[in-house]
Amino acid sequence: MTKQKKLVLDIAANSNAHLNAEEIFLLAKKEMPAIALGTVYRNLNILVEEGLLRRISIAGQPDRFDHVGDEHEHLICRQCGKLRDIRVDGILDKIKSATGEDVLSVSLSAYYICADCRRCLRHTDMTAN
Amino acid sequence: MTKQKKLVLDIAANSNAHLNAEEIFLLAKKEMPAIALGTVYRNLNILVEEGLLRRISIAGQPDRFDHVGDEHEHLICRQCGKLRDIRVDGILDKIKSATGEDVLSVSLSAYYICADCRRCLRHTDMTAN
DNA sequence: TTAACTGCAAATCTTTTGCACAATC
């Protein structure tokens, strides 16, 4: 494991901020100014493949990266895109028994309108749409 | 609703093939040769926003589009990317009670290795990795 | 007529890749 790869892993795994590649790159640059964005992408892909990081794909957003172990799902605001971790017990087993297949992993995203956005919407164009 | 929008909706909603924008565009062109790819993208976005289509986002793949009603989730092969519909009862309610939030929708993707790929892998480099 | 929508092409954004060089075993 190279210095670059370790740095990328440290930043991505030790943040709860669901960072994307660009953000990880900017943080990595502080530690290692010569690191290239391509290197960050390359290592993120490798780390995901090795099972050391989890990739979160949300439509219209760049991929985000999350630590593994401590399995959790994501609650996403339809309005502002903010992400919150949630814990749901027994999902993997539920899917295994629903499908009868040897399911390796499950990724679940739930959508809602967060409190902030609910407040906003109430104060603006209630008549719109 | 314009002819173009209706055509896009018809193609996307009446196929079980989880088509992406490009594929929908090609099918639409047969019916309406002058239609533009940009128009397809624009209408897909509108139709998703209006709740008439569902968007399926999978890392590394272009977005796919699916009909609504008949709620189902997706089982995806890690190896070849093939998609299969699965039905899992009570997911939305489970997430609602797990979060205590007014969850609007849930999108769940489960990953496995499909039978075809299992067969392939068995016959090739069993010692690799 | 006027507002909304289209086709087209260029732009944008994210991610990947080729290549020469550097680091590591």
Next chain:
DNA sequence: GATTGTGCAAAAGATTTGCAGTTAA
């Protein structure tokens, strides 16, 4: 010394957008 990884820059792929022209209420 060979292999593997890096930095850089260019390319690729998906999607969006500006604009002038078209369509349709």
